[in-house]
Amino acid sequence: MSTTTSEWSMYGLEDEWATELRSASLVAERLADSEEAKRALSAMGILYWHHSASARVRWIRAFPAIQIMGTVRIAVDHYEHGTFWPKLTEAMQIRPGQLFSQEWGSAFLDNLETLGMPQFDDIDDPGLRFVGPILMHAGMPTYCLGDYLRLVTERRTREAGLTPEDFVSWASARAAEGRLYNTDKPVERFLRFGGDYAVDVTDRVFELLDVVAGGGTGDDVPLPQRYRDAVLELRRRGELDRRTPTRGGAPxxxxxxxxxxxxxxxxxxxxxxxxxxxxxxxxxxxxxxxxxxxxxxxxxxxxxxxxxxxxxxxxxxxxxxxxxxxxxxxxxxxxxxxxxxxxxxxxxxxxxxxxxxxxxxxxxxxxxxxxxxxxxxxxxxxxxxxxxxxxxxxxxxxxxxxxxxxxxxxxxxxxxxVRKVAAARIITGEPIRGLTSGDAAVFGDVPCVELPDGGGGAAAWTLSITSADGSVLVENRPLQSGAPGEVWAGVHRPLLGRYRVRVRGPWGRGVVRDLNLAESVTLDSNPEWRRINRVGLVPSSVRLKLPEGMETNTSTIVLAEDEVQKQIELRAGSSLLRATVRPPHMTMSYQSATASTPPTTRPLQLCTEELREADGFLIVDLGESGHPRLHALVSRHCVQELEPTGGTRGDVYRFNLGQLSDTLAAHPRIEIALDHGAEMIVAQVNPRRLCSDILLEEGALQLVDGVHVEGLTALVYPQRAPWKGATPLEVKDGRAPLPLELRDAGPLLVALRIVDPWAPVPIPAWPISFGCRLVDAPGFLSTDDASEMQLSQCLAGEAEFPEDTAQLSWVWAIVTRWRSLGLPTELAPAVARSCQAVLREDPAASLMALEESQIDAPRLPEVLIRSGLVWEASKLAFRARLAWGSASGLPAVLLGSGRLIEQAGSHSEDLAQAEAVFGDAIHSVLSGVDPSPRAGRYDAGAEAYQRLDSTERSDFRRQAALVPKGLLDGDTRVRAALDLLDQVGRMNQKVETNAAHVLTAVETHLRRRGDDAGLRAIADRRPDRQTGWRVLPALSMALAWVARRGVRGDAECVTLIQKLQGLWVELSRFAPDLVTIDLIVAELLQAAGPADYAKEGS
Incomplete structure (x- = not known):
């Protein structure tokens, strides 16, 4: 076949464009000029049109770079609203046949493979087999860049410190679920399937937005000009907020x-x-x-x-x-x-x-x-x-x-x-052992950069380095080999401080890393590894060796037995690094299903009762391989030895302390050591009861028969000021002097615990009843705040309730801790009425005050029912907002159901956060349909569960709860109903006895009101055998439904639920999850229902 002059020129263009594309990841990085691409496509059109079908297949593949480059150029410039192929054939000046898209698209994928470019074969939509990869290589068509930039700027505004990785991860997940609303499909697909390419483009766009917002042009940001034009247009229209550039600042x-x-x-x-x-x-x-x-x-x-x-x-x-x-x-x-x-x-x-x-x-x-x-x-x-x-x-x-x-x-x-393309790497070597800065490693070797092609390929690489204060030390400098000398040329040596090193090349193949560097610094520790002794750790001395040009405030650090680390400063010229010298040492930690302690060097203080009730693991980091054993000691005599269990590393060992159960039954107080001689004690086990009594003597707490152990601390809570929280007091020689404000504060609740200063654990807002003692005394809390003091006086029966001035968080504390306040019978009703009056005066404000009241989530439904707020309407609720979370989901719905209904189906942050808590079921419920109306109903499965023993129940529950589901998911509701079944025997017998009668009364009331939706919701929960505990799930829904009708102006429902308040409070104590779920479902279904439901809804 003869070759025309035009074809010879195409061969030259093919070589040129192939070279360009081999230096890129996506075609969009090296796009040809629009007019040149159209001329090339026109020539391709002539070849296509004048050859047979079999010859066309060969010719298209004979010029892979031209076919790819021209196709993507048309997509970038002309793809719009799903229209692509007509624009391509127009540029080729041909009239396509029915097989054109198949022929051209198949060749496009083959040509990508020929040039070693990604084919995006994970796009799972058959209709996008060809157009999908074409648009991915376009890096998003120009017409929809506005959607992408809007999405980026909105997300950055909402979420401080958003990283490109987090943005793409969020967008990818939303796109996979079809919920990246108001965003054009090419943008959605690029974020969903673009992976590292999308992250890299987004990283550059973040920088471009910051530079342009700061008044720059963005010419130095390596992106196609169309990105700059789009961002500059945003600034021209005043739609770009001025932000502080982050590219040189803290990570x-x-x-x-x-x-x-x-x-x-x-x-x-x-x-x-x-x-x-x-x-x-x-x-x-x-x-x-x-x-x-x-x-x-x-x-x-x-x-x-x-x-x-x-x-x-x-x-x-x-x-x-x-x-x-x-x-x-x-x-x-x-x-x-x-x-x-x-x-x-x-x-x-x-x-x-x-x-x-x-x-x-x-x-x-x-x-x-x-x-x-x-x-x-x-x-x-x-x-x-x-x-x-x-x-x-x-x-x-x-x-x-x-x-x-x-x-x-x-x-x-x-x-x-799994990532398929090779990316650049920053090579640091091993960190300096025993030296950190801000909990991050410090490196002494000078980092280098490893390029995928060794720096000798067609790809162009650039380097940028910024310091911790944002100073630009190297900006977009070409990088050839990545050797240390090339990377750090022009940067003051020795290197000292925090640096951000960024390497850019083809999209998706760069790297950015934040490093603490102290060039050529070494630490010599004696000993190299510190083991524990009776006091703490064996003493240690550390010598720092510094390079010329670097100095420190101390070159020798001595650590005593009770010291784990010391702070130092390193200086080199104007550079400063504040660091921590912490030689490697032995640590211990403990884990159970309910507790976890950070690694410590002090003997762990463990509870006898907890070790006997559940398997817990003691984890010992020895720092060396060996064959350690634990020795359970009573009066320094070994009564049991433990071998490490599975899940060990070369120097970290786990011991199952559940194996000590029988030993602890015979010896409630033991020491656990790594040696028979008790030189290396890793834990001390004591009964939960650390004394037989606590007395108040001469302004101090006096322990009777108290244990003598280091770190013994009394957490003191004033019973007549339940909002105050704990005052920790050190116990020495069985005595803890009280501060002045607690000496005449009335009765005190005291919880004892053993505190390790190196491994602090959170202090509870209020003590657990079985773990504290009441120290009775007259008085009330005396403070400079007159309202606070009057409220404490009220709880002592010596003043009126300050309804006009009491803070809502104080009132919530009283309601929440009501059962442990010990109020006299003649005083309690008046205080309860005053609390309800304060909280119901402004229900929206009261619900919002829950956030600062530190109420445990399982107590929320009980507290809300006791306060009466679950049937109290609020005209301001629609404007009120609470953060969405597992613990705040109920009050957030009571405040904002109307707002959620309005936002249903939208790209709303509120809705996204609600979905994270409630699961996908939220969308169906907001449309007025409960997707799991019978979940939680007691059927034959509940009868079988009732016959299981406690061990069988635990095994069943553990397997059923491996993966947590949304709060409204059917599985979650079933687990909530099983929780209630586990607690039925502890509940007031009157609830079970009266449940069927009360349920019938509620249904009769709803039937008179013509409330078919409420009756259906209750009927879905009714069991086949409608007696005793079996009707409790149906009763829970019935009470929730009536309460939320009361919010909507049904006065008779309010009267009815007030009569049933005591029964509902008791049910909520033992079934908090079920009551929470039913309140949420009832509220959302009524808010989404007919106008007679929603007219006065929140």
Missing amino acids: DQELRAQLVLDPFGRGPLLRLPAVAEGQADWTVTVGVDALRVRSSAVWPGEPAPPTEVPIPSPVRSVSASLRSRPDLAMSVAVVDDKDPLLAFSEDGRFLPPGLPLPGAPVWLLHPGNPDSLDVTGHAELMSEGAVPPGWVGWTLRLLDLSRAEAMRAGGAERAHT
Whole structure:
């Protein structure tokens, strides 16, 4: 076949464009000029049109770069509202036949393979087999860039410290579920399937937005010009908020809470960020359990350091808020029931879902046994981790994914793909052992960059380095080899401080990393590893060796037996690094289904009763391989030895203390040591009862028959000021002097605990009844606040209730802790009426005040029913807002159901947060349809469950609750009904006896009102045998339905529910989850129902 001059010129263009494309990941990075692309496509059109079908197939593949480049150029410029092929054939100047899209699209995929470019074969829509990859290589068509930028700017505004990885992970998950609303499909697909490419583009767009918002042009940001034009247009229209550029500042992720993993100890953890004020006082909610966590700055003027909080069992989410900074409230998703696979890097960093897993060692945590993980390709087992007791039924393993293609937890809807393209790496060497800065490692070697092609390929690479204060040290400098000398050329040496190193190249193949560097610094510790002794740790001395040009405030550090670490300062010119010298040492920690302690060097203080009730694990980090045994000692004589169990690492050992149950029955107080001579005591076990009595003598608490143990602390709560919380007092020689404000404060509730200053645990807002003692005394709390003092006087029976001035949080504390206040019979009714009057005066404000009242989530339904707020309407409720969370879901719905109904089906942040708590069922319920109306009904399965013994019940419940579901999910409702079944024997017998009669009365009332929806909701819960405990789930729904009708103006319903208040309070005490769910369902169904329901709804 003869070759025309035009064809010869096409061969030259093919070589040129092929070279361009081989230096890129996506075609969008190296797009040809529009007119040149059209001329090339026109030439391709001539070849296509003048050849037979078989010849056309060959010709299209003869010019892969031209076909790819021209096709993507048309998609970038002209794709709009689903229209592509007509625009392409117009540019080719041909009239296509029926097979054109098949021929051209198949060739496009083959040509991508020829040039080694991604084919995006994971796009699972058959209708997008060809257009999908074409649009992915377009990096989003120009016409829909506005949707993408809007999505980015909205999300950054809503979520402080948002990272590109987190944004793409969030958008990918939403897109997979079809809920990335008001966003054009090419944007949705790019974020869903783009993986590392989408993250890299988003990272550059974040920088472009910051630069342009700050007044710049963005010319130095490596993105196609059309991105700059779109952002500049936003600024011109005034739609771009001026933001402080972040590219040179502190790492974004430091502003947010993150999941991390301790694979051989505490398992998944929530890492709270550093707080600039120097003091951090957090309220952390894990599932429904609220904890108070504090941290303080190590250096004056420095931020409070990051803090880690264990996640003792699978939960859907955890949340944290600073008590002083509610604007820093944050929520972190943990387990997604649709995709319950959690992935962490080898060093424990959480890998967000929706992004490809690295082809490297990765920790994978998933429900079930190892065989329940579906692996495409091959994943080599490197190590087995140990899950905390509360995660029993889950598997934790370190797998090498370098030869794997995808991972899927058994039954999950989504698979996790493994990254297929090689990316740049920053090589640091090993960190300096025993030296950290802000809990992060410090490296002494000079880092280098490893490029995928060794720097000799066609790809262009650039380097940027910024310091901790935001100074740009290197900006977009070309990078050739990545050797240390090239990377750090022009940067002051020796390197000292925190640096952000960013390498950019083809999209999705760059890397960014934040490093603490102290070039050539070494530490010599004597001994190299500190073991424990009777006092703490063996003494240690550390010598620092510094390079020329670097100095320190101390070159020799001596650590006494009670010292774990010391702070130092390193200086090199104007650079400063504040660091912590902490030589490696032995630690101990403890884990059970209900408790987890951080590693400590002091003997753990454990409770005899807890060890006998449940298996707990003592974890010892020896720092060396060996064959350790634990010795249970009574009066320094060994009565039992323990061997380590599975889930050990070379130097970390786990011991099941449940094996001590029989020993503890005979010897309630023991010491646990690593040696017979009790030189290395790792734990002391004492009964929960640490004294026989507590007396008040001469302004001090005096323990009778108290144990003598270091760290013994009395937590003192004034009974007549239940809002005050605990005052910790050190107990010495059995005595704890009271501060002046507690000496005449009336009766005191005292809880004893043994505190390790190196491993502090949260202090409860109010003591557990079986773990505290009442020290009776006259008086009331005397403070400078007249209202507070009058309220305390009222509880002492010496003043009127200050209804006009009492703070809502004080009133909530009284209602919540009502049963432990010991109010006289003649006083209690008046106080109860006053509390109800205050709370019901402004129900919306009262519900919002719940956030600062530290009420345990399981107590919420009881407290709300006792207060009467569940049937009290509020005209202002629609405007009120509470943060969504497992613990705050009920009051949030009572306040904002109307707002949720209005937002149903929208791209609403409120709705997204509600879904995270309630699950997918929320969408159906908001439309007025309960997807699981019979879930929780007592049927034959409940009868069978009743016949199981306690061990069989526990095994059944554990298997059924491996993966947490949304609060409105059917499985969650069944578990809530089973919880009630476990508690029936403890409930006031009158509830069970009267349940059927009360249920009939409620149905009769609703039938008179013509409330068919309410009757159906109750009927769905009615059992076949309508007697006793079997009707309790139906009764729970009936009471909730009547209460929420009362909110909507039905006075007779209010009268009825007030008569049944006592019975409902008792039911809520023993079935808090079921009562919570039914209140939420009743409220949302009525709010979504006919106008006669919703007219006065919240």
